[in-house]
Amino acid sequence: MNPICLRGAKEICKAVGENPKEMAYLVREVGLPAWKRAGRGVWKALPEDLLEWAQYQRDQSLGERVGRGYRDTGC
Template structure:
C-alpha cells in the first residue's frame, strides 16, 4: 500500500489521495480548502487531511456546474 492510500471508502486520508480523487495538485490543498471550499479537514489543525468521498463527489459536481457554461457553445 502506498502512502495516502486507504483500504476503506469511508474516508480518504492525505492530501495526495484527496487531490487525486478530484484531479487537483496536492501541493495546493490549503488553497483549495480555503479559497475553493474543498471539503477536507484536519483534526485540531494537525495531522493528515481527511475527506469523505461523498463530499468530494458533491464538490466536484459543484465545480463542474460552476464552470461548464464557459465551454458550452451555441451553434
Template sequence: MSDICLKGAKEICEAVGENPRNITDLVRDKGLPAWKRDDKGSWRALPEDLQRWIREQRDRHISNYVFRERLESAVD
C-alpha cells in the first residue's frame, strides 16, 4: 500500500530531499504536492506527483548552474 501514497512529513520529505520541518512552507510557497485530509492528520502525497515536482524544481533551477558554468568558461 505504501506504493500508492506516502504518509507523513518525514517520508514525503525524504523522498524529495527536503527537511520535514519545512513541509508546510514547501507546500505553501514551493508547490510541494502534499495535502492533509480536511486540514487534519498526516501529510500525504502520491509518488508520481513528487517525481513531477522534483523534475520541475530541477528544470527551474538547473539553468542557473549551466549558465554560470558557461560564463566561467568564457572568462577563463
C-alpha cells in the first residue's frame, strides 16, 4: 500500500528532486504543497499534490513544448 502522506523534508524533497535544506524556501517561495501541523513538527505532503506541483514546475520551465511536441516554426 502506498503511503497516504509523505513525512519529513528528506522524503518529500527526494520525491520531487529538490534539496531538503531548502524545504522552507520551497514551501514559502516556490509553492511546494507541504505543511506542518500547527506550524511545527515534521513536514507532510500528499503524493498527488507533489506530482501536480512537479508537473506545473516542468510546464513553467518548458513552456508550450510540453505534451504537444515542438511547434513548427517553418524554418
